[in-house]
Each structure stands twice: as C-alpha cells, then as structure tokens.
Amino acid sequence: MDNDFMGRPSTRAESRMFTPQGMDGGILSDKEDMQYIFCSPLDKIYECPVCSNVLRYPVLFEECGHRCCASCLPELLRIAPKCPVDGKIIDREREVSVDRLFQQELDALEVKCCYVNRGCTWFGELKDLEMHLEDCRYTPMKCPRNCGIELEKSQLRRHLQEECQKRGIRCDFCHIPITQEEERSHLEVCGKFLLPCPNGCKKGDIPREEMEFHLEEKCPQQEIPCPFANAGCDFMSKRKNLHKHIKEDPISHLGMACDTIIAHGKELDNNMKQLAMHTNKIADLERTVDTLEKLYGCQLVWRIEKWEDKMSEAKLGRKPTIFSPPFLTTRHGYRMAMSLCPYGDGRDLKSYLQNIKTLKDSFGQPSTPVYNPEQVSKCLKEKL
Structure with missing residues (x-):
C-alpha cells in the first residue's frame, strides 16, 4: 500500500510483514511487537486503518461501519476526528462503541505459533496464542542470571546447569563457592591450588600457600646463604650442598661463631648498662610524679x-x-x-x-x- 487511508504517503510500511515464501497465511505485528502468523490470508477488515496492524480490542464507528484499535482512537480523535477510510466525521459521544462481536470473530481466526520458523508446530485460535506462548518450548528468552546469552526455553535448564558462565560452582581445591566465570581468576590466587616447585625438586605439586615455606625451609634445590652468613661467611649454594661446605671447613666457621658470640656478649653488657640507667630514670620519674600528685x-x-x-x-x-x-x-x-x-x-x-x-x-x-x-x-x- 503506497498511501494511507487519508491519502498521505505511508510511514508504517515497516510494521507490515508479508507471508514468507512457502507459507499460506499472512503475518502481522501488533503494537506490542507480537507476531501473528495467520493460517489463511488476512482480510483487510481485520487490519486497523490507523496502525496497519491486526485490530486489537476494536472500536466501531457507527456512522460508516469502519473500525480501529481502541489504543489508536485517542490519537485519531486528537489530530482529526474523521474516519481514516472514508473521511466521515466521528462523534465520539454517540458514534463510537466497543465492537465485542467483531472481537470474538477476530479471536476465532486460526494462527500459527510466532516461533514456527524455530520448529514449533502449534496452531490454534488467536485467543489461545498468548496462553500457548507462556509454555512454548521454542520461546526465546534471556538467561535469568544475566550472562548475556539468549536461548530457547527448552534449552534453559541445560544452560543453567552446564553452560552458564554465572552458574555457581565450588573450587576443586579450596571448595569455596564461586561462579564459572570467576574460576580462572580465582585459580590464579587460590591458596590451595597445586603448583610444581619452581626449582624442579622431587616434592611434586605443592599448595600455593605452602610454597614460600617450602622454598625457604625445605627445598633442596633452593639457593641459600651459609648458616654462618651473619658471622661473616659469604658462601651461597643450594641447600643440599651446604652440609658439605660446612664439613669441609669447620674451623673457620667455628672461629666466625666465636667472634660473633663475643661481639654479642659485649653488646649485651652495654645493653644491660643502658637498661639499668633507664630503670633508675624511670624510678626518679615515678617519685617525681608521686610528689606532684601529692603537691597538687x-x-x-x-x-x-x-x-x-x-x-x-x-x-x-x-x-x-x-x-x-x-x-x-x-x-x-x-x-x-x-x-x-x-x-x-x-x-x-x-x-x-x-x-x-x-x-x-x-x-x-x-x-x-x-x-x-x-x-x-x-x-x-x-x-x-
């Protein structure tokens, strides 16, 4: 249709949907974007002359016998109270009424499921379509966990249980609850996640939270300083070789230890003197405070x-x-x-x-x- 009923170029051509190849009926969309796929070609009397969609809750113009959707009437009367088909003046108070009989006729039209292209074979009366869509397994829907996936209702259960990136799981190592999409980032910091020793020792997999202790205290391949490093020995070697190092030169290590003990003894004596001095100062301060408390x-x-x-x-x-x-x-x-x-x-x-x-x-x-x-x-x- 090139022009609308009032002789103006149509701006609603995109609202009209035509029968796909190989389908006998016609397809129309209402204002709520619900598709109606009729089993037989749709007669013009069932189309709203205002919105060009199938009539929904039709109202009858008594003067001329034409109809429009109840939701289209207020806008029609606001712009020009005329019938969009023949241009006759519409008296809203006396000449407009709800056409219930025609609505029953509309409801009895046979339609196919909106998702026939997805594989649904249902067909029935228009009034039953909405109830069917509530249970139709081909109805597209978004994941209720907001993972961004759109799928058919029949696939939802499997998606929620096996595929959804926001489904709840437990870490295989620490067993705390996380989501599937968090698993990778969680495993990068999980304290129970098993890691091989970076030095390649034969310990095997080690929990991340125990790795530091393993390297500092246990790993035979870890390079560490000599136990007498604080005494002056600057030798560095793998832990497994340190015993041999000390055994080869015990005298020098013993000398280092003795020198360190003597130095620590002198430091201890000095600290004891400092402690005694501070103890006396504290006692003097306590006496001063006691005197001031009595004084004031x-x-x-x-x-x-x-x-x-x-x-x-x-x-x-x-x-x-x-x-x-x-x-x-x-x-x-x-x-x-x-x-x-x-x-x-x-x-x-x-x-x-x-x-x-x-x-x-x-x-x-x-x-x-x-x-x-x-x-x-x-x-x-x-x-x-």
Whole structure:
C-alpha cells in the first residue's frame, strides 16, 4: 500500500510483514511487537486503518461501519476526528462503541505459533496464542542470571546447569563457592591450588600457600646463604650442598661463631648498662610524679610511719617537730605543709599533740605567714 487511508504517503510500511515464501497465511505485528502468523490470508477488515496492524480490542464507528484499535482512537480523535477510510466525521459521544462481536470473530481466526520458523508446530485460535506462548518450548528468552546469552526455553535448564558462565560452582581445591566465570581468576590466587616447585625438586605439586615455606625451609634445590652468613661467611649454594661446605671447613666457621658470640656478649653488657640507667630514670620519674600528685591534690593524706620512734625522739628533744610532704592549696595557690609536735610544744609540752598548718617558701623551709590562713579541716586517725 503506497498511501494511507487519508491519502498521505505511508510511514508504517515497516510494521507490515508479508507471508514468507512457502507459507499460506499472512503475518502481522501488533503494537506490542507480537507476531501473528495467520493460517489463511488476512482480510483487510481485520487490519486497523490507523496502525496497519491486526485490530486489537476494536472500536466501531457507527456512522460508516469502519473500525480501529481502541489504543489508536485517542490519537485519531486528537489530530482529526474523521474516519481514516472514508473521511466521515466521528462523534465520539454517540458514534463510537466497543465492537465485542467483531472481537470474538477476530479471536476465532486460526494462527500459527510466532516461533514456527524455530520448529514449533502449534496452531490454534488467536485467543489461545498468548496462553500457548507462556509454555512454548521454542520461546526465546534471556538467561535469568544475566550472562548475556539468549536461548530457547527448552534449552534453559541445560544452560543453567552446564553452560552458564554465572552458574555457581565450588573450587576443586579450596571448595569455596564461586561462579564459572570467576574460576580462572580465582585459580590464579587460590591458596590451595597445586603448583610444581619452581626449582624442579622431587616434592611434586605443592599448595600455593605452602610454597614460600617450602622454598625457604625445605627445598633442596633452593639457593641459600651459609648458616654462618651473619658471622661473616659469604658462601651461597643450594641447600643440599651446604652440609658439605660446612664439613669441609669447620674451623673457620667455628672461629666466625666465636667472634660473633663475643661481639654479642659485649653488646649485651652495654645493653644491660643502658637498661639499668633507664630503670633508675624511670624510678626518679615515678617519685617525681608521686610528689606532684601529692603537691597538687586537694586533700593531703599524711601517713606517719614508725610513730613510736618519732615520739621517742620528740621526748628527748632531738626532733620535736616533724613536717608533712608539701602541698598547694590550689594549682596557683600557697605552698603549704603540715607540722606536727608529737610531744607538744611550749606550754602544751608533754600535754597535747600539736598540729599546725605552715607556709613554705620556695626552698621548702617554713616561713612566717603573711596571709589570712584558709580554713583547714583536720582528722587524725590511729592506724589499725
């Protein structure tokens, strides 16, 4: 058909499919790209004058008796509400209706399977085609694993089980789950994959993860330095020849070992001296930290050891007063110390235990207070 029903050059020629050689019926495609291969040549009354495909859900123009697809009607009315066959005006409200009887006539037309060229021999009524296609073993489909292969439904099971590059398998060596397409790259890094020794020793196949240990510790063909290399021997040989090398010259190797032991002994002595020095420094730092903690604490805990001895010295007048460790009232406050006269002092001598808060100067010596003393709470406890 060179012109459409409205006299314009046809732009839908590609939508019309003709009967292949050797086939009796006609082939039409609907708007969903489903092929209809009719067993007999298709009459023009079954074609939509708008889309040139087989009518789908036909609507009837009451005025002229022509029809079009229900899906083609809105576009037809939007451009020009005229019949595309005879040009008569279409009144959508009164002159357009769904033609159910004609749809039944369409559904009764005999068609062949869309995949007859693939080998399907099914034929039946048009209304049954869609149901047949759901089960047709010749239906082309893409692999559900997205491997990119398109094949017939009948071949899908074998493809998924034996051919699909995305099918799940297990590595023959480490047995972890992988896909078929990952197998090659996985085997290049698989720790259990068996490899021959690169030195050609008689060990046989060795797991990749054990190869480094084999070469460093076991392989008789691996070239390694003499065990006395750290002592000064620069001999290199295959592992199997090292025993012979040491056996041929044991005296020089023994001398190297002795020199190394002596050098290590000197180094050890030096390290011990350094360790002792650092130990003393750490002890000094610990004492400094302990002093600072007491100095900056908001509460002084003064524990007096050997009280009987200190009381005896006070009674004899040798050391009537003892002082606590210094402390600060605040971080930037006064530097204080507590003084204690175990046997009393002045008029309280031999009568009362005297406890006094004392201001300290920068050299740690008691000085005369030049400030109004802050309130201090004192608590004396006998050691249990």
